[in-house]
Amino acid sequence: EAGVTQSPTHLIKTRGQQATLRCSPISGHTSVYWYQQALGLGLQFLLWYDEGEERNRGNFPPRFSGRQFPNYSSELNVNALELEDSALYLCASSPDRITSYEQYFGPGTRLTVT
Amino acid sequence: GQQLNQSPQSMFIQEGEDVSMNCTSSSIFNTWLWYKQDPGEGPVLLIALYKAGELTSNGRLTAQFGITRKDSFLNISASIPSDVGIYFCAGQLWGAQKLVFGQGTRLTINP
Numbered sequence: 001e002a003g004v005t006q007s008p009t010h011l012i013k014t015r016g017q018q019a020t021l022r023c024s025p026i027s028g029h030t031s032v033y034w035y036q037q038a039l040g041l042g043l044q045f046l047l048w049y050d051e052g053e054e055r056n057r058g059n060f061p062p063r064f065s066g067r068q069f070p071n072y073s074s075e076l077n078v079n080a081l082e083l084e085d086s087a088l089y090l091c092a093s094s095p096d097r098i099t100s101y102e103q104y105f106g107p108g109t110r111l112t113v114t
Numbered sequence: 115g116q117q118l119n120q121s122p123q124s125m126f127i128q129e130g131e132d133v134s135m136n137c138t139s140s141s142i143f144n145t146w147l148w149y150k151q152d153p154g155e156g157p158v159l160l161i162a163l164y165k166a167g168e169l170t171s172n173g174r175l176t177a178q179f180g181i182t183r184k185d186s187f188l189n190i191s192a193s194i195p196s197d198v199g200i201y202f203c204a205g206q207l208w209g210a211q212k213l214v215f216g217q218g219t220r221l222t223i224n225p
Contacts, residue, residue, distance in 0.1 A: 004156070033212075033213075035215075041217070042202065042215050042216060042217040042218050043157070043202065043204075043215040045212055045213070045214075045215075048212060056212050058212075090156050090157070092156075101145040101147065101162070101206040101213065102159075102162065103147075103159070103204075103213060104159060105149075105156030105157045105158070105159075106156050107154075107155050107156050108154075108155070108156050110154075
């Protein structure tokens, strides 16, 4: 069974640009979660999508947004990039919103903002 | 927001030693999970705990869900070089659905 996949692996942008990160959940999983992990820090919850709807968002500004597609894959968009947005962005999936505690992570996208 | 206090922040041990780390909170959790993250990769789920007092093992790893529902510990016995990495606890708050993560414990093993 394939795990959670994310693309791209690395992304380099300049300040003010927009970044788009993609995630494909484990087959059969309907919930997708996005986390930000700044260097040397823990995971900060960003967004949660289930069945195409945003279910919850963390304490991040509105320039962090995303969506979930009918096939349950997801995009995270970060507008007006700032230097402090440089981090590893992790996507996780769970079977559904009831089993949201059972999250499986992808390898992450390393975003560097210069 | 809700926080988990994970300790220690880092550990430097000799190969073969046992390791213990824990997470505490002022809030009640209905699920505790322990993850391991290798450099440049996403966290991998090691153990999931669903009931207060539950003690679960996964090979050399043992974790327990505290009776008060506010804490959990992870033990690693007879550490080996591949145990190196960052260990995160995570909890699902009672009545909530998102996970809250601890700050991580960085484990370094001297051969």
